[in-house]
Amino acid sequence: MTTVLKTEDLRKQFGQLTAVDDVSIEIDDDKITSIIGPNGAGKTTFYNLLTGVLEPTSGSIWLRSGEGDELADVTDAEPHEVAQAGLSRSYQITNIFEGLTVRENVRVARISHEGTRLDFRSRATGDESVEADVEELLELTGLTDIADTPCDTLSHGEKRTVEIALALAIEPNVFLMDEPTAGMNPTEVTEIVSLIRELDADLDATFVVTEHNMDVVTDISDRIVVLAEGSILADGAPEDVLTDERVTEAYLGSDSV
Amino acid sequence: MSATDTGGRVSRFGSAVAEGWTRERLGLLGAVALVLVAFAPPFQVYLFTDFLVVALFALGFNLLYGYTGLLSFGHGLFYAGGAYGIAIVLRDLTPVVADVVGAGIAPLVTFALGGVVGLALVVALAVPVGWLSVRLEEIYFALITLAFGMLGYSLIIQDPAGLTNGTDGVIVLLGTVDLGGFSLRIGGRRIYYAISAVTVVAAVYGVWRVVNSPFGTVCKAIRESPDRAAALGIDVSHHRWMTFIVSAAVVGIAGVLRAGLASVASPGLTHWSTSAIAVIATVIGGATYFYGPIVGAFIFLYIRWAISRFPALEAYWELFFGALLIAVVLFFKQGAVGGLLLLRDRLFGDGDADDAGSGGGGARDDGGQATAATDDGAESGDDNARADRGDNS
Numbered sequence: 001m002t003t004v005l006k007t008e009d010l011r012k013q014f015g016q017l018t019a020v021d022d023v024s025i026e027i028d029d030d031k032i033t034s035i036i037g038p039n040g041a042g043k044t045t046f047y048n049l050l051t052g053v054l055e056p057t058s059g060s061i062w063l064r065s066g067e068g069d070e071l072a073d074v075t076d077a078e079p080h081e082v083a084q085a086g087l088s089r090s091y092q093i094t095n096i097f098e099g100l101t102v103r104e105n106v107r108v109a110r111i112s113h114e115g116t117r118l119d120f121r122s123r124a125t126g127d128e129s130v131e132a133d134v135e136e137l138l139e140l141t142g143l144t145d146i147a148d149t150p151c152d153t154l155s156h157g158e159k160r161t162v163e164i165a166l167a168l169a170i171e172p173n174v175f176l177m178d179e180p181t182a183g184m185n186p187t188e189v190t191e192i193v194s195l196i197r198e199l200d201a202d203l204d205a206t207f208v209v210t211e212h213n214m215d216v217v218t219d220i221s222d223r224i225v226v227l228a229e230g231s232i233l234a235d236g237a238p239e240d241v242l243t244d245e246r247v248t249e250a251y252l253g254s255d256s257v
Numbered sequence: 258m259s260a261t262d263t264g265g266r267v268s269r270f271g272s273a274v275a276e277g278w279t280r281e282r283l284g285l286l287g288a289v290a291l292v293l294v295a296f297a298p299p300f301q302v303y304l305f306t307d308f309l310v311v312a313l314f315a316l317g318f319n320l321l322y323g324y325t326g327l328l329s330f331g332h333g334l335f336y337a338g339g340a341y342g343i344a345i346v347l348r349d350l351t352p353v354v355a356d357v358v359g360a361g362i363a364p365l366v367t368f369a370l371g372g373v374v375g376l377a378l379v380v381a382l383a384v385p386v387g388w389l390s391v392r393l394e395e396i397y398f399a400l401i402t403l404a405f406g407m408l409g410y411s412l413i414i415q416d417p418a419g420l421t422n423g424t425d426g427v428i429v430l431l432g433t434v435d436l437g438g439f440s441l442r443i444g445g446r447r448i449y450y451a452i453s454a455v456t457v458v459a460a461v462y463g464v465w466r467v468v469n470s471p472f473g474t475v476c477k478a479i480r481e482s483p484d485r486a487a488a489l490g491i492d493v494s495h496h497r498w499m500t501f502i503v504s505a506a507v508v509g510i511a512g513v514l515r516a517g518l519a520s521v522a523s524p525g526l527t528h529w530s531t532s533a534i535a536v537i538a539t540v541i542g543g544a545t546y547f548y549g550p551i552v553g554a555f556i557f558l559y560i561r562w563a564i565s566r567f568p569a570l571e572a573y574w575e576l577f578f579g580a581l582l583i584a585v586v587l588f589f590k591q592g593a594v595g596g597l598l599l600l601r602d603r604l605f606g607d608g609d610a611d612d613a614g615s616g617g618g619g620a621r622d623d624g625g626q627a628t629a630a631t632d633d634g635a636e637s638g639d640d641n642a643r644a645d646r647g648d649n650s
Contacts, residue, residue, distance in 0.1 A: 017265060051488065053484075078492075079484075079487040079488055079489070080487045080488075080489075080490050080491055080492045080493065080530060081490075083487070083488055083489055083490035084490040088488070088489075089488055091484075091485075095482055095484060095485045095488075096482070096485060097477070097478050097485065097486075098481055098482070099477070099480070099481050100477060100546075100565065104474065104477075105478075107474060108474055108475060108477075108478040108486070108489065108491075109489045111376075111471045112489045112490045112491045112524065113489075116471040117471060117472065117475050117492075117496065117497075118472055118499060119471045119472055120466070120467050120472050120503075121466070121470060121472055122470060122536055123466075123469055123470060124469055124471045124473065124474040125469075127471070158269075166485070167488075167489075169391055169489070170449060170489055170490055190278060190486065204604070249566060250435035255593050
């Protein structure tokens with residue numbers, strides 16, 4: 001067991017509102033961790049702090065970068081630096097390159113990862129090692145059949161899968177998924193859950209998931225962290241956390257269960 | 258009966274197009290056309306050179322607009338930068354160069370040197386201007402580039418360094434190469450056309466390579482979603498900055514050619530109304546297509562020329578372009594190229610529609626038709642998708 005992501009007293013204030021209130025957490029690489037909480041609990045703000053989109057008011061963020069067990073301080077890093085350091089994400093509202101095909105989407109991510117971003121001379125399609133990696137990723141995520149389809153013609157579930165392929169293409173140490181099943185029909189939910197399980201088993205990446213669908217949460221989580229009003233309310237194995245009275249209370253009256 | 262005949266003929270033509278008009282043949286056809294233009298009447302040669310220069314201007318601009326999603330209203334600055342660079346070198350350095358290489362070849366050497374200096378000047382301008390501009394997005398980016406363009410305009414007019422000759426601009430005298438029995442007037446319509454055509458074709462090929470390189474692929478990704486690109490480890494503002502510099506350099510080459518063609522580098526080149534020419538040509542042609550700005554520049558210049566032949570209308574040519582632009586923006590968001598591709602799909606069809614056509618057209622086309630249909634299918638699917646995206650936005 002190794003810690004791959006750690007926050008110390010992470011805090012974010014918007015004026016008088018404290019969205020994330022001194023959160024200290026350690027994410028281990030041997031579990032799928034779910035971060036849950038009622039609407040407005042600070043989950044998305046927490047993600048935006050981790051990924052460098054928002055700057056924390058105070059506290060620090062540490063990320064395992066590369067192969068070693070050393071944690072690097074990424075508190076003040078820009079989003080692209082955080083991504084390069086090994087933290088990848090998917091968004092609550094699918095965020096992919098809509099105008100490009102599935103294969104081109106994955107290719108962009110591989111180009112970024114390989115560091116050939118500023119290469120003017122070669123052909124984007126000419127790098128055989130990149131192309132082989134792209135094919136492998138498409139295979140892994142089951143997208144081979146629709147590889148040449150422009151993404152703006154895909155179904156919602158397919159777009160979600162493309163986003164997972166994108167996030168994985170940069171070979172992250174940690175993969176933050178923000179509500180992977182949002183807006184999906186039950187069949188798509190089943191498919192994405194089994195894909196997440198498969199990927200978690202196959203890959204080195206550590207999965208961290210926020211989710212509103214409690215069936216999904218109990219299904220995939222090894223550990224659940226409950227956020228409420230910006231701080232950690234409960235943290236532990238699913239059976240303990242979900243029977244915790246404070247958790248039930250926090251959820252009462254909200255539309256989230 | 259006659260309708261069926263026409264259908265058959267159209268479908269045969271369609272398959273002939275699909276079979277025969279490969280990229281190589283189109284390229285060869287283009288090269289032949291470029292050579293033939295050199296033998297046209299002098300004014301037509303001039304007009305076509307003008308088109309090539311404006312096409313390169315718009316193409317350079319579109320690297321930033323269509324490919325990276327940043328609308329610059331100040332690319333005239335780089336157009337003027339290239340033009341003034343070569344104009345000042347020709348004015349001030351011709352005697353020096355003549356001392357070094359001899360008077361006979363000096364005009365050509367000075368011209369080449371001026372081109373290099375013009376390009377270097379543009380890059381030197383684009384580095385800081387781009388660095389500051391790419392920090393902003395959308396309308397703010399358009400406004401700051403507009404401001405930089407107009408800043409250049411007022412600096413050129415005020416001429417604090419005594420280099421740009423104020424509102425009159427710098428006269429460009431290209432001179433004549435004289436080597437014993439052989440003489441060549443660089444500014445001659447046909448010679449200058451040849452120089453421009455070779456330069457523009459080379460630059461267009463360069464841009465095409467950039468667009469199809471890993472660099473260009475990342476540009477497209479940034480256009481589609483800057484957040485997502487950053488979340489994949491792409492330094493978005495750095496990449497935009499690099500694109501800005503490349504885009505400005507291409508426009509600078511067009512500016513160098515413009516100076517020789519117009520025989521003057523004038524302050525108007527960096528006025529916002531010149532920057533707008535690139536925008537208009539690109540929008541008319543279709544910003545999402547590589548050749549869009551080139552087609553747009555062709556339409557822009559040749560319609561303007563056609564209008565100028567009617568003195569009664571000439572004063573209103575801008576009004577006419579205003580109307581054309583409104584029509585394109587409202588009804589053909591994909592521009593002329595998008596419209597043509599849509600028309601091609603309607604006429605020649607793809608997939609099922611194509612098979613139906615060959616039924617009427619005769620059995621002998623079937624073999625070719627099948628391959629044509631598959632080739633076509635992938636491509637036109639893409640076009641349709643683009644058209645859809647345009648409608649949604």
